[in-house]
Amino acid sequence: MKALEIKNLKKTYKNNVVALKGIDLSVNKGDFFALLGPNGAGKSTTIGIISSLVVKNEGSLKICGIDVDQDFNSAKLKLGVVNQEFNFSQFEKVFDIIVTQAGFYGVPYKVAKERAEKYLKKLGLWDKKDEIARMLSGGQKRRVMIVKALIHEPELLILDEPTAGVDIELRRILWEFLEDINKNGTTIILTTHYLEEAESLCKNIAIIDNGEIIENTSMNKLLSKLEDQFYVIETSNNIDQSFKLENFYCKLEDKNKFTVKIPNGKTLNDLFVEDEISKIKITNIKNQTNRLEELFVRLTSKND
Amino acid sequence: MIKLIGLLTLSNYQIRRIFRIWIQTIVPPAITTALYFLIFGQLIGRRIGEMPGYEGLSYIEFMVPGLIMLSVITNAYGNVASGFYGAKFQKALEEIIISPMPSWAVLLGFISGGIVRGFIVGVVVIFVSIFFVDITVDNILLTIFSVFLTSLLFSVLGLINGIFAKNFDDISIVPTFILTPLIYLGGIFYSIEILSSEWQFISKLNPILYIVNFFRFAMLGSSEIDPMQGFVLILFFTFLFSVIAYTLLVRGVGTKE
Numbered sequence: 001m002k003a004l005e006i007k008n009l010k011k012t013y014k015n016n017v018v019a020l021k022g023i024d025l026s027v028n029k030g031d032f033f034a035l036l037g038p039n040g041a042g043k044s045t046t047i048g049i050i051s052s053l054v055v056k057n058e059g060s061l062k063i064c065g066i067d068v069d070q071d072f073n074s075a076k077l078k079l080g081v082v083n084q085e086f087n088f089s090q091f092e093k094v095f096d097i098i099v100t101q102a103g104f105y106g107v108p109y110k111v112a113k114e115r116a117e118k119y120l121k122k123l124g125l126w127d128k129k130d131e132i133a134r135m136l137s138g139g140q141k142r143r144v145m146i147v148k149a150l151i152h153e154p155e156l157l158i159l160d161e162p163t164a165g166v167d168i169e170l171r172r173i174l175w176e177f178l179e180d181i182n183k184n185g186t187t188i189i190l191t192t193h194y195l196e197e198a199e200s201l202c203k204n205i206a207i208i209d210n211g212e213i214i215e216n217t218s219m220n221k222l223l224s225k226l227e228d229q230f231y232v233i234e235t236s237n238n239i240d241q242s243f244k245l246e247n248f249y250c251k252l253e254d255k256n257k258f259t260v261k262i263p264n265g266k267t268l269n270d271l272f273v274e275d276e277i278s279k280i281k282i283t284n285i286k287n288q289t290n291r292l293e294e295l296f297v298r299l300t301s302k303n304d
Numbered sequence: 305m306i307k308l309i310g311l312l313t314l315s316n317y318q319i320r321r322i323f324r325i326w327i328q329t330i331v332p333p334a335i336t337t338a339l340y341f342l343i344f345g346q347l348i349g350r351r352i353g354e355m356p357g358y359e360g361l362s363y364i365e366f367m368v369p370g371l372i373m374l375s376v377i378t379n380a381y382g383n384v385a386s387g388f389y390g391a392k393f394q395k396a397l398e399e400i401i402i403s404p405m406p407s408w409a410v411l412l413g414f415i416s417g418g419i420v421r422g423f424i425v426g427v428v429v430i431f432v433s434i435f436f437v438d439i440t441v442d443n444i445l446l447t448i449f450s451v452f453l454t455s456l457l458f459s460v461l462g463l464i465n466g467i468f469a470k471n472f473d474d475i476s477i478v479p480t481f482i483l484t485p486l487i488y489l490g491g492i493f494y495s496i497e498i499l500s501s502e503w504q505f506i507s508k509l510n511p512i513l514y515i516v517n518f519f520r521f522a523m524l525g526s527s528e529i530d531p532m533q534g535f536v537l538i539l540f541f542t543f544l545f546s547v548i549a550y551t552l553l554v555r556g557v558g559t560k561e
Contacts, residue, residue, distance in 0.1 A: 013561065048561065051402040052401060052402055052560070053398055053401060053402060053560055053561065054560060054561045055556060055560050055561065072404075073404035073405075073406060074404070076402065076403060076404040077306075077404050079402075081402055083395075083398065085395055086395070087394070087395035087396055087398045087399055088394070088395075088396050088399065089391070089394055089396045090394060091324070096320075100313055100316075100317050101399060101403075102313075103309055103310060103312070103313025103314075103316075103317075104310050104313055104314070104399065104400060104403035104404075104405055105306070105310070105403055105404060106305060106306025106307070106308075106309045106310055106404070107309070108309060148399070
């Protein structure tokens with residue numbers, strides 16, 4: 001069963017901007033799916049059409065098996081959307097915002113109260129329930145958006161840059177929370193500009209550029225397309241200027257740091273059997289660039 | 305059931321908003337009406353005397369129904385226009401649009417706020433007028449029904465304004481440049497019998513005149529216009545503009561891209 005099925009989706013705005021040129025996309029139930037693309041690629045238009053804020057020109061769209069052209073209201077019950085921009089009354093109390101949102105989805109008040117308490121507590125907002133929304137910090141407002149989208153317990157949750165402008169600590173809390181609800185069966189579609197976020201959370205990925213899907217595969221398959229990877233290795237002992245590896249290209253950065261290229265087909269294990277490596281004490285090893293970021297830039301620049 | 309809960313939630317949200325900003329919604333009509341009564345009723349009204357066609361009623365008694373209508377119309381209209389556009393401006397409307405609420409529930413939810421505000425303000429104005437004049441209501445049920453119908457009509461008009469509004473200026477242009485002149489020239493402060501026949505003819509083209517006189521008939525038992533004309537006119541326009549507002553919501557005009 002698919003959580004989302006899009007076929008030949010097209011959208012041209014009134015100002016003749018072609019946002020979507022006929023995209024096909026399907027997301028399995030239970031998936032944690034990344035929808036990536038540069039600014040203006042068509043991500044928000046796609047999400048807008050799924051959530052009914054944007055009217056499509058052509059194509060079909062099914063949410064959890066329900067064709068939106070036949071019964072959009074039933075499909076909407078299965079869907080929760082966290083938009084990029086805060087979209088609640090800034091003058092209402094947090095608790096009222098959440099419970100009102102539940103009411104729009106037909107959730108009875110008693111149930112809404114219980115769920116609001118559950119999700120506000122999970123996201124560390126329970127002590128803010130009586131605060132006026134405009135008094136909250138950006139991160140707290142972002143969490144209100146997530147609670148709001150979950151209050152009717154949708155099967156498919158779409159998050160449009162949920163961690164934009166959020167500090168690293170809160171971002172990790174949100175990641176854990178999203179992983180948790182995904183494990184409990186909620187399908188998640190995530191758009192983000194933090195590619196390490198997509199890489200660590202998502203199982204499958206689609207990259208959209210200029211209104212077209214240019215890549216739609218599993219995260220592992222996509223990452224395996226990288227020919228070379230560069231690692232930065234830090235050591236506690238000084239490295240000699242003449243330091244060289246027999247089977248790998250390496251470049252000395254300073255006396256305690258060097259960069260090594262691992263070509264496609266070779267692994268870090270191959271590196272560690274090198275004689276010279278056994279003579280140094282490694283304190284840290286990291287990717288020089290984010291792998292997904294490298295691929296993303298390569299794929300989207302190819303499409304320019 | 306889902307739709308009913310959605311409708312009740314939106315209505316409740318709109319009504320809560322009236323009380324949350326009561327200084328903006330309830331207090332101003334009370335002060336404005338008190339000033340009208342004081343200046344036009346007590347100070348100037350004594351010199352004006354009776355209006356033709358309303359013999360036996362003081363000027364201030366003649367004015368009461370008109371001032372109630374003035375407040376009901378402007379507040380019902382303004383409540384929905386600003387409520388809808390405010391939700392659009394804050395993007396809170398998106399949450400209603402993406403929810404499974406049908407368009408008819410969105411329509412009823414927003415206009416219910418306007419109707420409730422129309423009633424509240426009507427009661428406030430009556431309460432204020434008690435300080436200046438002894439009020440007797442000829443037909444209480446028809447009076448309530450008239451306030452309901454008028455609030456309904458102008459709430460729907462306010463919603464249409466809110467749907468088309470692209471900025472805050474857009475929700476003040478219609479009330480300032482169209483609604484207020486029509487209301488002031490719609491027989492609130494005078495009987496059209498004091499006008500020349502040409503101006504009487506022009507006045508009769510103003511739909512507010514019929515609405516005010518329908519209410520005046522319900523409250524005072526006499527009217528210079530056949531009240532049935534007012535009743536039919538309100539029903540006709542309410543139906544027409546409700547259909548227009550509903551169609552706009554279904555098509556997503558002003559709410560979807």
